[in-house]
Amino acid sequence: GAVVSQHPSWVICKSGTSVKIECRSLDFQATTMFWYRQFPKQSLMLMATSNEGSKATYEQGVEKDKFLINHASLTLSTLTVTSAHPEDSSFYICSARADRGEELFFGSGTQLSVL
Amino acid sequence: AQSVTQLDSQVPVFEEAPVELRCNYSSSVSVYLFWYVQYPNQGLQLLLKYLSGSTLVKGINGFEAEFNKSQTSFHLRKPSVHISDTAEYFCAVTRYSSASKIIFGSGTRLSIRP
Numbered sequence: 001g002a003v004v005s006q007h008p009s010w011v012i013c014k015s016g017t018s019v020k021i022e023c024r025s026l027d028f029q030a031t032t033m034f035w036y037r038q039f040p041k042q043s044l045m046l047m048a049t050s051n052e053g054s055k056a057t058y059e060q061g062v063e064k065d066k067f068l069i070n071h072a073s074l075t076l077s078t079l080t081v082t083s084a085h086p087e088d089s090s091f092y093i094c095s096a097r098a099d100r101g102e103e104l105f106f107g108s109g110t111q112l113s114v115l
Numbered sequence: 116a117q118s119v120t121q122l123d124s125q126v127p128v129f130e131e132a133p134v135e136l137r138c139n140y141s142s143s144v145s146v147y148l149f150w151y152v153q154y155p156n157q158g159l160q161l162l163l164k165y166l167s168g169s170t171l172v173k174g175i176n177g178f179e180a181e182f183n184k185s186q187t188s189f190h191l192r193k194p195s196v197h198i199s200d201t202a203e204y205f206c207a208v209t210r211y212s213s214a215s216k217i218i219f220g221s222g223t224r225l226s227i228r229p
Binding site for chain 2: 004006034041042043044046049091093095102103104105106107108109111
């Protein structure tokens with residue numbers, strides 16, 4: 001099956017710093033990528049839809065200026081958590097859909113801990 | 116808009132017993148349906164999907180699901196579970212469009228007892 005690589009798998013940072021998370025589709029081109037946030041023992045909450053070459057579409061309640069998404073190529077999308085605070089600590093998961101595909105392929109997730 | 120309801124937040128089952136994880140969806144248009152599994156601290160892995168055709172769908176690890184349009188359900192089943200099946204299971208739905216987002220249910224934690 002298709003592979004989505006997400007890095008880093010975990011990161012610890014100080015409050016006020018920015019953290020970048022990368023999501024790459026390794027063996028297919030992904031016009032659309034999705035970023036999810038997951039709290040412990042809860043479902044995935046869609047944060048934004050990332051489209052190659054255009055601005056991301058954010059879900060209601062998600063701060064665009066805090067969660068910067070860039071989809072510069074058909075195989076790479078990045079999520080930058082700017083000026084991170086402890087409440088941003090969470091598990092972030094990216095996913096990608098191949099062109100003309102139905103299912104999503106998921107990265108392994110990034111556990112962010114903000115001290 | 117689409118929505119997904121997973122009726123059971125937790126399902127405890129003894130090893131080698133059968134299991135059914137329930138999922139109901141709502142949508143005014145035709146949809147694709149999925150079941151994903153998540154092991155601790157990992158991303159999601161596709162178990163199976165229903166796109167069209169036969170309503171009984173077989174997936175990996177011995178799981179299967181049946182699409183029932185009249186009851187708007189897509190329940191996941193396995194005739195005999197193993198300890199390794201302990202995980203979180205998510206039902207998901209999306210519209211017929213490559214740009215459509217996938218909506219996930221709240222998840223069901225399957226715990227297998229020896």
